[in-house]
Amino acid sequence: MFIQTQDTPNPNSVKFLPGVKVLEPGHTMDFPNMAAAYCSPLAKMLFRIEGVKAVFFGPDFVTVTKQDDDVEWKLLRPEIFATIMDFFASGLPVVTDAKPSGDTQINEDDDEIVQMIKELLDTRIRPTVQEDGGDVLFVDFKDGVLRLKMQGSCSSCPSSIVTLKNGVQNMMQFYIPEVLSVEQIDDEGEKLSEKLFRQFEEAKAKEKKE
Secondary structure, eight states: OOOEEEEOSSTTEEEEEOSSOOSOTTOBEEESSGGGGGGOHHHHHHHTSTTEEEEEEOSSOEEEEESOTTSOHHHHHHHHHHHHHHHHHHTOOSOSSOOOBOTTOOOTTOOHHHHHHHHHIIIIIHHHHHHTTEEEEEEEEETTEEEEEEEETTTTOHHHHHHIIIIIHHHHHHHOTTOOEEEEOOTHHHHHHHHHHHHHHHHHHHHHHO
């Protein structure tokens, strides 16, 4: 197996291309923390490597984000290579029981503007962002404000906010004048879900004791 790597606009994220299918075309999965990796044997294995902060899967790539500048890629890369190679040799499923995110899927109850936004995200914006080892998902559209969530290499990248404001907002406003502004959702939601996960684990452990 020959794994290629690609740098991303985020110096703390590297995109690994194993040369095999990771997820179905058009699907991505974000693992911002260890708790989120419960449904993926591969993500779990990558989180066991010291220095790994977040993992992201695209159709044919795996983006790994390291914790900080003190963690060196030259030490991390060989471990990540070995983990990915061992995993694909094992024949285990990449994902066990979760639905990959595809929040740009058009639903029957979406109004016309939301459908146009999702179509534009899917055809023009997501392919570019995925090239950089990340993804962008639709959250909601209310009162002219479009809220999006950046994932993978884009989630903690300082340039992603600039990308979002300039590139995405300009394109949206050009095609869909009803979009007045574009905002990025921060990681408060992630922190909350991590907290809830911990509470759930603690409650389960308590039940076992009783």
